[in-house]
Amino acid sequence: MTQLNLKVLGSNAKSNQVVFLAKLEALQESKLLKDYQKASILADGKEKKFHFRDESGNLFVYIADESEEKCRKQGNQLFSSLSSLKLTEWAIYLEANEERNYAFIEGLKLSSYSFDKYKSSKVDKSYEIYLSGLSEENLAEINSLCKANFTARTLVNEPHSFLNANQYSKEITQLGQEFGFSVKVLNKAAIQEHKMGGVLAVNKGSIQEPTFNILEYKGSNACNNKPIVLVGKGVMYDTGGLSLKPTPGSMDLMKSDMAGSAAVVGAFCAIASQKLPIHVIGLIPATDNRPGLDAVVPGDVITMMSGKSVEVLNTDAEGRLILADALHYAKQYEPEFVIDLATLTGAAARAIGSQGIVCMGNASESFKNSLKESGLAVHERLVEFPLWEEYEAMIKSDIADIKNIGGAAAGATTAGLFLQHFVDYPWMHLDIAGAAFLTSTDSYRGKNGTGVGVRLIYNFIKKRTQLNGTF
Ligand code: BES
Ligand code: MG
Ligand code: ZN
Helix, strand or coil: CEEEEEEECCCCCCCCEEEEEECHHHHHHCCCCCCHHHHHHHHCCCCCCCEEECCCCCEEEECCCCCHHHHHHHHHHHHHHHHHCCCCEEEEEECCCHHHHHHHHHHHHHCCCCCCCCCCCCCCEEEEEEEECCCHHHHHHHHHHHHHHHHHHHHHHCCCCCCCHHHHHHHHHHHHHHHCCEEEEECHHHHHHCCCHHHHHHHCCCCCCCEEEEEEEECCCCCCCCCEEEEECEEEEECCCCCCCCCCCCHHHHHHHHHHHHHHHHHHHHHHHCCCCCEEEEEEEEEEECCCCCCCCCCEEEECCCCCEEEECCCCCCHHHHHHHHHHHHHHHCCCEEEEEECCCHHHHHHHCCCEEEEEECCCHHHHHHHHHHHHHHCCEEEECCCCHHHHHHHCCCCCCEECCCCCCCHHHHHHHHHHCCCCCCEEEEECCCCCEEEEEEHHHEEEECCCCHHHHHHHHHHHHCCCCCC
16 A cells, blocks of 8 residues: 655655645745746646656646646646655645645545555555645545545455455444444344344345444534434345356456445544534445355245335345345434435446446435535536336336336336335435446546545535534
8 A cells, every 4th residue: 555644734844855736826936946937838738747847856746727626636647656756755835725735635645545455565655745735624634534435445345255244344343443433233133133124135045144234423512413324235245146147247346235335334434533513323234145045036025124025026136125124224213314325226337337326315405406516526426317206117016015126227216216115214325336346447536446425425414514404
């Protein structure tokens, strides 16, 4: 892992080299800059060079006056240059506005993730970076958010040979101790007592037991009377069960099927380390989905925790079964609202690809708009899909209350409609199937687990703490 130690540049901080990030005017005014002319040419963008070094070895970075996302990407470009510049200590003078400075450093830091636990040779580099132009507070937030995002990425990147449901509960418990939230783990016997028929049905073909994880964080002076509940799909590995998935490009990526729950864990890490004044509960049903000897067979009817009967016609539509029990479980908290995150459908991934999240729900327009604004702010963008009741007909069952698959069309919507049967509170469902796991590198999001959802949920919950009432 590359360590980027970001610190606010104090007056007495020593640094060998200088990175200067500024607009043209700022470059010209700066006392640091000796070679004004060269900088001017570069800074007005004509040479379209990202950075250059002057005779004294100082490095100058030009950042265009553009979107925050562009700044994050430029942060990523700087990260790529760090190793070739062979310097371990830097000062970065940020002279754009606070938002763009934030985005640039966020992009830089988010780029430093790597997962080499199973590699014989490990990346072991460390950079000291002193910053001006960013408050202590904002820097602490960037550090917290990146750490939380990396935690989610690592949980996704861990193979199932290590991270089964039981190990996952241990990891979440440990993270709770480290970051400051409580974790209660229900084992199989407790899950049976609660009659969580969806979780038990998905787990039936596995020799490994399921867990149901309850996370709780209550900041002092929590601003909400009713808790906010975050639900995450924790399918530790999705073989499809007896409705087995093909291997290449499908089952072989399915260690990532717990990415929704990893985002919930990551969001808890960020919220707790920033000590937000909020009360949040996290619910994570965890199991693998396997075609073992006693596996649920297509055509079986199961009874969910809510009492609803479900005809399981495709064992690969397992996520909605475990989420339904968690969504039902959430009712006891009389939540202000519930957001679930899940790698739920290939249909959502096919519809919008890896650059966004499909969302749907029964929450108010103002709530939805605020969530979408958070999506734009952190560049984890949301696209709303309908929950039109006409499609309910597609999940009607001949012999049970509902069935767990719709038809060839509107697959993300029929999954959402299924979940809606188990909620009685304001709710949004985020299908992150496309954005959770990348098979090729994409700037600061990197490759493999992206930790998508962590920055989004943090941004949204933080916004809630700044409101007087609800959205
Ligand atoms: N985990 C998958 C969804 C998925 C697909 C996530 C691709 C990430 C990338 C989910 O459990 C699943 O198998 N869904 C089925 C549902 C279908 C059988 C109704 C799907 O989308 O094919
Ligand atoms: Mg599946
Ligand atoms: Zn799945």
